[in-house]
Amino acid sequence: MASERSTVAEKSLTHYQVLGLARTATEREIKIAYRKAARIAHPDRGGDAAHFRRVTEAYEVLSDAQRRKNYDHSYGARGQTRRTPTAAPGRGFRGYGGGDPRAAHRDGATGFSTRRMPKERHTAADPAVYFPAYETLAPGENPVLPRRTAAQPVHGAPRRRGVFGAASRLEREARSAQLMMQQVLTAIPAARLVNGLAAPYNRGYLDHVLVSGYRIAVIGSMLVPDGAFRWDGSVLLHGSKVVAPPQLIPAARELQELFPECNVTAWVCVHSATGNLFEPVIDYARGTEPDGSNALNVANAARFVREVKGFLAAGPTPNVVDLHILDRLLGGMY
Incomplete structure (x- = not known):
């Protein structure tokens, strides 16, 4: 059994961990x-x-600039073991990450540990706790991330893409980032906002990701006129006009497989053209309310903030900054 655990731990390491390097x-x-x-x-x-x-493969990838970039943008996919979905109850993409992540944490460069974190309940408002703890580093051992980087609440910036519609995209992405900085990060000290990421396996682009403890929210946005809309679970309806939201579900599902210890859920923040957080007014078809239980949640800015904060705070350890998770997410930035 010890040999089996060692093999699993070895396969779960990223190329950087195999060589004992920071990203x-x-x-x-x-x-x-x-x-x-x-x-x-x-x-x-x-x-x-x-x-x-494994050592040779890690070197071959990391020593080649383009292969290293592709590897980082895949969130270390080739260095991670994809786990089989379990039947444990969870929200978001059910069957993945539903168990208590405290039961098996990564233990530095040694992979997974059977040690359990303390069972006392922590709240999202508690000060951030880093895992692995910086205080446990051996002399001369490099941390997964520099402490200054790990303590930074915001990483990256909206990325200018293409020519047509760039101004509109940058405006809504900037609005979303500002909203999360002012109303989510200030309430949850362990929350980290990462802007401008490659979608897993280089399939597109993600505006934002919020991570706190072992919950990840994939965030997209829309900019629409004020008025009454209806969300039927797949599109927004404004009179006879149909508005499709960003396609976040495929990327969120891939992130769920890449981060099986987490609960990954997608949100679209619908911004009003006038900047009113309570506009547009969205009527929801039965079962589509944005409470974090759907694969994709759509909400105006005011409800988006409330629901995302609730989703992140509901995790078993919302005050933890897992350095391995954050490190891999940072590798996905453009």
């Missing part, structure tokens, strides 16, 4: 780390052949 490692640091790891892992020196192959 910001330079080309020189990658070469030095590879030589050191290869000497230890080489079968001729008594090392494990499977581990040596």
Whole structure:
């Protein structure tokens, strides 16, 4: 059993963890780390052949600028083990990440640990706690992320894409980012906002991701006129006009598989052209209210803030900043 756990832990490591590197490692640091790891892992020196192959693969990817960029934008997909969905109850994409993530946390570069975090209940308003804790680092050991980076509540910025409609996109993305900074991050110290990410496997673009504890909210936005709308679960209806929301479900599902320890849910924040947080007025078909239980939730700005805060705060450890999760998300930024 110990051997099995070791194999699973090894497969769960990213290429950076295999070489003991931070994501910001330079080309020189990658070469030095590879030589050191290869000497230890080489079968001729008594090392494990499977581990040596992992070391070699990690070096081949990270030493090539384009392959490294693609790897980062895939959120370390090739370094992660995709787990089979469980029957544990959860919200968002049910069957994934429904269990208590405190039962099996990553333990630095050693993969998964069977240690459990304390069982006392924490609230989203509690001060942020970092995992792995910086205080537990061994002398000379590099942290997953520099503390200054991990403590930063906002990362990245809306990305200018194309020519046509760029101004409108930047406006709504800036509105969404400002809304989350003012009304979500101030209420949840552990929440981190990441702007301008590649969709998993380079399939498109994500405006924003909010992460707190082991809950991830994938955020898109729309800019519409004031008035009465109806959400039927797939499109917004404004009189005879049909407005389709951003296609977030495929990317959110892929992120759910890449981060099986998390609960991943998608939201579209519908902004009013006048800036009124309570406009537009949206009537919801039965079962489509944006309460975090749907694969995709659509809401005006005021309700969006309320629902997203509730979703993030409802996790078992909403005050935790998991450095491994944040590190991988930061790798997905453009």
